[in-house]
Amino acid sequence: MTPTRDTVLAALARIPLPGGGDLVSRDLIRALVVDGGQVRFVIEAESPDQARALEGVQAQAEAALRALPGISSVQVVMTAHGPAAPSLKIGQHPTAQPAGPQPIAGIDRIIAVGSGKGGVGKSTVSSNLAVALARQGRRVGLLDADIYGPSQPRMMGVSKRPVSPDGQTIIPLMAHGVAMMSIGLMLREDEAVIWRGPMIMGALQQLLTQVQWGKLDVLIIDLPPGTGDIQLSLCQRTHLTGAIIVSTPQDVALLDARKALDMFQKLKTPVLGLIENMSSYICPNCGHEAHIFGHGGVATEAAKQGLPFLGELPLALEVRVAGDAGTPVAAGEGPLAEAYGRLAARLVAGGMA
Numbered sequence: 102m103t104p105t106r107d108t109v110l111a112a113l114a115r116i117p118l119p120g121g122g123d124l125v126s127r128d129l130i131r132a133l134v135v136d137g138g139q140v141r142f143v144i145e146a147e148s149p150d151q152a153r154a155l156e157g158v159q160a161q162a163e164a165a166l167r168a169l170p171g172i173s174s175v176q177v178v179m180t181a182h183g184p185a186a187p188s189l190k191i192g193q194h195p196t197a198q199p200a201g202p203q204p205i206a207g208i209d210r211i212i213a214v215g216s217g218k219g220g221v222g223k224s225t226v227s228s229n230l231a232v233a234l235a236r237q238g239r240r241v242g243l244l245d246a247d248i249y250g251p252s253q254p255r256m257m258g259v260s261k262r263p264v265s266p267d268g269q270t271i272i273p274l275m276a277h278g279v280a281m282m283s284i285g286l287m288l289r290e291d292e293a294v295i296w297r298g299p300m301i302m303g304a305l306q307q308l309l310t311q312v313q314w315g316k317l318d319v320l321i322i323d324l325p326p327g328t329g330d331i332q333l334s335l336c337q338r339t340h341l342t343g344a345i346i347v348s349t350p351q352d353v354a355l356l357d358a359r360k361a362l363d364m365f366q367k368l369k370t371p372v373l374g375l376i377e378n379m380s381s382y383i384c385p386n387c388g389h390e391a392h393i394f395g396h397g398g399v400a401t402e403a404a405k406q407g408l409p410f411l412g413e414l415p416l417a418l419e420v421r422v423a424g425d426a427g428t429p430v431a432a433g434e435g436p437l438a439e440a441y442g443r444l445a446a447r448l449v450a451g452g453m454a
């Protein structure tokens with residue numbers, strides 16, 4: 102029998118704490134991941150003293166979980182608030198790495214989602230695609246690499262600073278079945294804007310290699326718009342399965358999308374295909390379909406470039422509202438969730454995710 106989050110939490114709730122309550126009722130469990138038979142989580146004590154007092158509880162928790170049917174490994178890490186808590190500073194110059202794009206241990210595929218210009222819905226597509234893939238049973242990670250305008254914490258509904266159990270690695274947050282990490286969660290608001298190339302490359306390297314992603318079928322990377330340091334550094338140093346380019350149908354967006362295409366081609370990163378976002382608009386009142394930014398431009402461009410056209414996603418108020426509320430529309434039901442479901446199924450069928 103495969104354990105679930107609920108069976109794990111129920112087992113943890115049976116262990117009494119010194120001073121009353123249990124790990125669950127006193128809200129000390131963080132970053133719980135139940136992945137097949139593997140369980141890992143962090144006990145976040147309120148102080149170093151409490152952490153010491155809870156050492157026995159940590160051992161009991163491990164033993165209780167190992168005794169559950171279907172559990173093959175249990176990893177529990179204790180952290181404490183206060184001066185003794187380790188923290189990981191993001192933002193450093195890159196460390197030496199073998200030449201050429203490197204794979205990341207445990208991650209089978211890495212897909213970068215890019216766009217030529219901002220505001221075409223690249224972050225929206227990344228979060229919804231990640232959620233749709235997770236709903237199809239894939240083990241999915243989402244890395245928000247948009248250093249200057251990280252939007253995944255809002256779109257995925259997470260804002261907590263991720264825990265570093267040892268000062269060396271970070272545990273990603275879980276949202277809607279997706280392991281997610283954003284540079285925005287690790288930085289003060291004013292921090293990144295003054296960084297130059299090497300610091301940005303170092304931060305990206307840390308997010309790729311110091312986050313405990315675990316085993317993933319696919320990691321989706323939400324890139325910043327355009328063709329800058331992050332794109333360059335990612336394509337040169339990380340072995341990517343490929344890139345997906347999001348564009349709206351109008352000519353000006355396509356013009357920029359062509360620049361992104363050109364960059365990926367020059368960097369020898371395979372382009373897996375193009376997606377048309379904000380393709381058509383169905384009036385919620387009368388059902389009339391309008392093409393506010395035109396329609397079909399991206400499919401035509403894909404054909405011209407000899408690249409796959411992966412699909413079109415409508416312009417819909419619910420998409421924006423859901424993104425602002427922290428629950429991507431792909432997590433729900435209805436035609437919009439189905440459109441993302443089809444896109445995810447297509448990537449899975451093609452071996453891309």
Ligand SMILES: Nc1ncnc2c1ncn2[C@@H]1O[C@H](COP(=O)(O)OP(=O)(O)OP(=O)(O)O)[C@@H](O)[C@H]1O
Nearest residue numbers: 219220221222223224225326415416417420421424
């Ligand atoms: N299909 C859609 N229907 C309605 N609103 C959408 C759609 N796609 C994106 N949006 C909205 O458009 C705005 C911009 O989207 P998003 O942040 O995903 O774009 P982006 O390309 O990642 O931009 P940037 O790179 O500048 O962050 C957001 O408010 C988002 O909710």
